[in-house]
Amino acid sequence: MDLFDSQEKSYSSSSYAPLAERVRPKSLDEVIGQDHLLTAGSAFRQAIEKQRIPSMIFWGPPGVGKTTLAQIIARGAERPFRQLSAISSGVKDVREVLRFAEGRPGTILFIDEIHRFNKAQQDSLLGAVEKGRITLIGATTENPSFEVNSALLSRSQVYVLQPLDQDQVRELLQTAIEKDEILSSLSIELREIDAIYRIAGGDARKSLTLLEIFINTQDHEEKIIMTNEAVMASAQENIALYDKGGEMHYDLISAFIKSVRGSDPDAAIYYLARMLDGGEDIKFIARRLIILASEDIGNANPNALLLANACFQSINVIGMPEARIILAQATTYLASCEKSNASYESINHAMKYVRDHPNEAVPLHLRNAPTRMMKNMGYGKDYKYSHAYKGQEGNQQFLPDPATQQRFYHPKLTGTEIRIRKYLESLWGDKYNN
Secondary structure: OHHHHHHHHHHHOOOOOOHHHHOOOOOHHHOOOOHHHHOOOOHHHHHHHOOOOOOEEEEOOOOOOHHHHHHHHHHHHOOOEEEEEOOOOOHHHHHHHHHHHHOOOOEEEEEEOHHHOOHHHHHOOHHHHHHOOEEEEEEEOOOHHHHOOHHHHOOOEEEEOOOOOHHHHHHHHHHHHHHOOOHHHOOEEEOOOHHHHHHHOOOHHHHHHHHHHHHHOOOOOOOEEEOHHHHHHHHHHHOOOOOOOOHHHHHHHHHHHHHHHOOOHHHHHHHHHHHHHOOOOHHHHHHHHHHHHHHHHHHHOOHHHHHHHHHHHHHHHHOOOOHHHHHHHHHHHHHHOOOOOHHHHHHHHHHHHHHHOOOOOOOHHHOOOOOHHHHHOOOOOOOOOHHHOOOOOOOOOOOOHHHOOOOOOOOOOOOOHHHHHHHHHHHHHHHHOO
């Protein structure tokens, strides 16, 4: 508990701590938002208040209180507390915490951005969680079903945290103005908050940062009136609204990819403009377009991959600002293409089959026979050279015996894949007829 005490003292006595840190809630009653978890009598709140704390994963967008809740839980439980960031920590750091917990069962270990731990790092926690040496609290912005090992996930309760709504953001800002030791000494009128909500959404940390930036640009000798226009002016001058290394980077590229996949060129161009305006690496964008051309368009339009690759080569030669035109052409073309993820699904299906059925024997007639002994064993015997059987390429077996009924590639009824499907049907009949 000394950790919390020392932090509180240093922050409360220092005007250098950010506003979001100065007003961080210290009890569940002080938390704004997350009513579905924190309402009196809720299962989550009762578990915390009765100190029946399970290992848990907090899943939600940035700035909704994941770290805050972890610290409140640890403080209330009066247990040893350790905190790691998956961005900067590795297996060595985890082992140090586990050694610390050996003589202190029930140690709460909070891992921020746990989705960034690889499988080995996550696996290293399993034994201690199972034996109760540590109670794990993980925080993630990504779906834990995909990003957290199933073994670890099965031993944890997942709680979904929601962004703050506009009324909750107003309450958050008003509370900060009234209770912060610095802001409470000023005359501040919270007249309009639409601009802050529009920029930060339901992110409490960003909302408080925008408030602090606005206050710092005002004359503290006069009454400070917060209007949308004034907030936008201070934000544009003092804050980078796009962080290439932060959550906005991932949010925008995700929206960009999904807009192209969803065949909305207007939305795709909008998100491209957001990224370019924020200084995103143009090579990063172009690489994503190449992946997208195969994953989401594939053989529905094979030219998509060619154009995406040409885009990548071209922007390396041209550079900004003209590279924006090339990226726009590739983006609008890919967004306007017919879509198929058949190639993507085929390799995923095949990889799973191979893992589940390793080392199935290659048919003898397909094997290479470089030696007389191999020929005598039947290697290569009865192989039919496909070019000699025009239109009858499907008259021999290529898959191993146990896999003959497997079908991995399912061309869609869209774009070029219509023609591909008809051709395969002509060769393989019923196998490609459904």
